[in-house]
Every structure is written in structure tokens, then in C-alpha cells.
Amino acid sequence: MSELSNRIPQNIGMQSQPDKAVLSPYSGFFVSLNVMHYHRHHRLTPQRAKVLIRVSIGMFLALLLLFLVVYTVILIYVDKHFNPPLLKSPNSYRKLKLKGRLAAAIGPKDVGYYEITNALLLLHDGAVGAKGDIFGENGHRKQVWNPSLYYTVNETVAQCRYQTLFRVLIISSPEHFEQRQAIRQTWCDPANFSQVPQHAWHCVFLIGQTMNNNHSSMLQSEKALHQDLLIGNYLDSYRNLTLKVIPGFTWSVNHCPCSYIVKTDDDCFVNAGLLYAFLLHHNPLARGLFVGNIVNDKSKLKVNRGPRNRWAVSHKDYPGKYYPPYASGMGYILSMDVAQQLVTESNFVQPIPVEDAYVGIVMSRLPVRLTDSKRFQLTQSGLSLCNYVYVFIVHEVASGEQHILLKKAQEAWLSCNQDSIVSRW
Incomplete structure (x- = not known):
């Protein structure tokens, strides 16, 4: 037995030490068996490796699934609370929304070039109705474009925090820095008109993308400073005014x-103080209002088909020979309920590069009457001082003339007979 106990430690790489009283043959035998037992039960066998891999993969897939679920819930919450859907038309059965965000359509700056990409339009094989609506197999109207793709959804303007009576949307170009500054210093500031609250109205300049890097950088600085620019996802050009x-x-x-929206250009003067008083105290149409200098002349309503004319519209985009009556783009006013209807209905009307005519096309499909008013003047020529207690918008005003017309409006309110103030459109 002693020889056997001495050979076992040698076989496993251990030297027996019989001279030491503390190490008995039995204790050496016990140690060797314990080591062999440990290695036999704890080494990584192929079967154990497979089980470990399966468990690891399962845990990874479970964590990935949990992440996707949480991420989807967050996206749904953000989309619901910060990206409200387009208003639904009472005449439509469903809302069709284009997917994704499209960049500006960059192309030649030729006057005959229309920078709306084909990718922005939905191509359908459905039937075309009497108004040009496209219908699918189920009889529902189909959306032909989505205007909400042309601006950043989370775009914010500081003045939106306040409850204003009206907002002025001003068409401007990237390089018109001087025009915008002149407007900010004059009629866009309620402080320049007596007895008007601080946030009675505010202005937002609508601008597209520019290929001029210097202008683009300056626009970002201007936007950060004044917080009144809405820079869209389209190339800024005359033919893209509808966009x-x-x-x-x-x-x-x-x-x-807000209650009303005023649309105008950056070469116009808005008699904002007078307009505020009129909308607040005299306006007979708080709802259903669309008013401006209405174009009714048949010769001016005829569609231009010239191949290189800046107002040219192809027969495919608009097959009619004449446009319906529309308000001149120099300036018009809408009540909010009409603006909502206009926004909803425009989703179903093929855009054309003539902005004011396009608005007229959309309005012709709505139960809204266009109101013609001479308080929207195409030129300042011939206007006397006291005319400025009557006119709301004046066209063809240079940036250096904005201060002059503001002074006339201020003096007219003090000097002219208040009994001559007109309380109708």
C-alpha cells in the first residue's frame, strides 16, 4: 500500500515526501483525486461551449428586441406630440402621407425650369375626376404632394409663444437682407404704431435654399439673431414660389x-396698425375670409404656355385654358379657418409654378367667396397722405421707402379726419 501511494503522486507529476510526518500516504492520495475531480467537472467541453453560445445569442436577441420596442414607442410619442399630421379634409375618406424627407431640387436657374422633382409626386393609374382629382380603385382621393415635406417639422419661431391677432408671411429671397431689416424696423414692429399691444402681430420671412455658401452662412446668423426666418427644403427661385x-x-x-394670416412680399408696405384696428373692431368676416386685389380680367387669367416664359405652365400640370379668379400675390388676407381648408385641399391639387394662380385654383374648389378690395394697392403712385387711413398693403416699395411710408401712415392717423375711416373691405 505504501508503494502504491508513492507511485500515484509520481504519475500525476507530484513527488511524495515520506520523510515528513505531516504528509501521509492517505493525504497525498486525497489531494490527487481532488485535483482530478476538479478538472474533470469544470473544463469547457464542446457541449458546454454550444450551450454558452446559445444562451449568449438568446440574451443578445432579447436585449435587441427590447431596444427596438422602446425605440419604436419613443418615435411614436415624438411623432404624435411634435409632428402633428396634416388637417383632414371633410371631403376625403383617408389621408395619404408621403414617406421620408426630400432635399431641395437643385437644377438650372433657367426661367423655364420648374424645380419640383418627380420624386415629390405620387404616380397613379387611377381615374381622374372632373376637378382633376386622382381616384384609386377604392374611390378615395389620392394625395399628389405633401407641402409639409418642404420645411423642417420642428422649426420654431419665438413669436409663436404669444397669442397674436395676425401673422404676416413674407416672401423673401436669400440675398434680400436689406429688405428684411427695413421691414423689421418699420411696419413689422407694433411699437411703431400707437395704442397697439406689444405682440399684436408678428412677421415670418419665407426663404428657400441657396447655392451661395456666403449667403447661406449669413442666413443662419440672421435666423439665430432674429428668429423670424422659415428656411424651406427647396431651391429658392421664382418658379418655386408655390413651394x-x-x-x-x-x-x-x-x-x-393665430386668428388671421396675411401673405405679402418683401417689396410691400403693410399698414399693420390700421389693419390691426380694422380686424379687431370692424371686420365683418371673422370666418370664411379671403380678401385681396382679385384678378378677374380674362386676359390676365389666360394660362401662358410659352416654353421659356417665367409664368409658363404646361398642359400636363394645368389643362385649363384660363385660371379661376385669384388674389394678386402682392398681398391677401385669410381667416384661420380658410387657411386650414386651403392647406388640406392643396394636398390634392397638382402644384404649378404660378403661386397666386395656384392659390386661386385651390380656393375655387372650396366653399369660400373671394372678396375684392381696393385697400390692396399695386403701386404707391398717386396715393395721398390721407389714403393711408384706408390702404392696407402697398406694392412696389423699395427698402429705403419703408420708413417713408411708415411716417405717412403715422401722420395720417393723427392728421386726417377720423370720420373718413372706412369700416368695410
Whole structure:
């Protein structure tokens, strides 16, 4: 037995030490068996490795699934609370929304080039109705474009925090820094008109993308400083005015509500103090209002088909020979309920590069009457001082003339007979 106990430690790489009283043959035998037992039960066998891999993969997939569920819930919450859907038309059965966000359509700056990409339009094989609506197999109207894709959804303007009577959407170009500054210093500031609250109205300039890097950088600085620019996702050009105006209305309706919306250009003077008093005390149409200098002349309503004319519209985009009556783009006013209807209905009307005519096309499909008013003047020529207690918008005003017309409006309110103030459109 002693020899056996001495050989076992040698076989496993251990030297027996019989001279030491503390190490008995039995204790050496016990140690060797214990080591062999440990290695036999704890080494990583192929079967154990497979089980470990399966458990690891399962845990990874479970964590990935949990992440996707949480991420989806967060996206749904953000989309619901910070990206409200387009208003639903009472005449439509469902809302069709384009997916994704499209960049600006960059192309030649030729006057005959229309920078709406084909990717922005839905191509359908459905039937075309009498009004040009496209219907699918189920008989529902189909959306042909989505104006909300042309501006950043989370775009914010500081003045939207306040409850204002009206907002002025001003068409401007990237390089018109001087015009915008002149407007900010004059009629856009309620402080320049007596007895008007601080936030009675505010202005937002609608601008597209520019290929001039210097202008682009300056615009970002201007936007950060004044917080009154809505820079859209389209190339800024004359032929893209529709892509500027309709998305501007869409943003205003969905993200910055007020009672009225005034649309004008940066070469116009808005007699904002007089307009505020009129809308607050005399306006007979708080709802259903669409008023401006209405174009009714048949010769001016005829569609231009010239191949290189800046107002040219193809037969495919608009097959009619004449446009319906529309308000001149120099300036018009809508009540919020009409703006909501305009925004909703425009989703179903093929855009054309003539902004004011396009608005007229959409309005012709709505139960809203266009109100013609001479308080929207195409030129300042011939206007006397006391005319400025009557006119609301004056066209063809240079940036250096904004201060002059503001002074006339201020003096007219003090000097002219208040009994001559007209209380109708």
C-alpha cells in the first residue's frame, strides 16, 4: 500500500515526501483525486461551449428586441406630440402621407425650369375626376404632394409663444437682407404704431435654399439673431414660389396658430396698425375670409404656355385654358379657418409654378367667396397722405421707402379726419 501511494503522486507529476510526518500516504492520495475531480467537472467541453453560445445569442436577441420596442414607442410619442399630421379634409375618406424627407431640387436657374422633382409626386393609374382629382380603385382621393415635406417639422419661431391677432408671411429671397431689416424696423414692429399691444402681430420671412455658401452662412446668423426666418427644403427661385407659400401656410396652421394670416412680399408696405384696428373692431368676416386685389380680367387669367416664359405652365400640370379668379400675390388676407381648408385641399391639387394662380385654383374648389378690395394697392403712385387711413398693403416699395411710408401712415392717423375711416373691405 505504501508503494502504491508513492507511485500515484509520481504519475500525476507530484513527488511524495515520506520523510515528513505531516504528509501521509492517505493525504497525498486525497489531494490527487481532488485535483482530478476538479478538472474533470469544470473544463469547457464542446457541449458546454454550444450551450454558452446559445444562451449568449438568446440574451443578445432579447436585449435587441427590447431596444427596438422602446425605440419604436419613443418615435411614436415624438411623432404624435411634435409632428402633428396634416388637417383632414371633410371631403376625403383617408389621408395619404408621403414617406421620408426630400432635399431641395437643385437644377438650372433657367426661367423655364420648374424645380419640383418627380420624386415629390405620387404616380397613379387611377381615374381622374372632373376637378382633376386622382381616384384609386377604392374611390378615395389620392394625395399628389405633401407641402409639409418642404420645411423642417420642428422649426420654431419665438413669436409663436404669444397669442397674436395676425401673422404676416413674407416672401423673401436669400440675398434680400436689406429688405428684411427695413421691414423689421418699420411696419413689422407694433411699437411703431400707437395704442397697439406689444405682440399684436408678428412677421415670418419665407426663404428657400441657396447655392451661395456666403449667403447661406449669413442666413443662419440672421435666423439665430432674429428668429423670424422659415428656411424651406427647396431651391429658392421664382418658379418655386408655390413651394414657398403653401408650405408656409401649412407650417403656420399646424405649428403657429393665430386668428388671421396675411401673405405679402418683401417689396410691400403693410399698414399693420390700421389693419390691426380694422380686424379687431370692424371686420365683418371673422370666418370664411379671403380678401385681396382679385384678378378677374380674362386676359390676365389666360394660362401662358410659352416654353421659356417665367409664368409658363404646361398642359400636363394645368389643362385649363384660363385660371379661376385669384388674389394678386402682392398681398391677401385669410381667416384661420380658410387657411386650414386651403392647406388640406392643396394636398390634392397638382402644384404649378404660378403661386397666386395656384392659390386661386385651390380656393375655387372650396366653399369660400373671394372678396375684392381696393385697400390692396399695386403701386404707391398717386396715393395721398390721407389714403393711408384706408390702404392696407402697398406694392412696389423699395427698402429705403419703408420708413417713408411708415411716417405717412403715422401722420395720417393723427392728421386726417377720423370720420373718413372706412369700416368695410
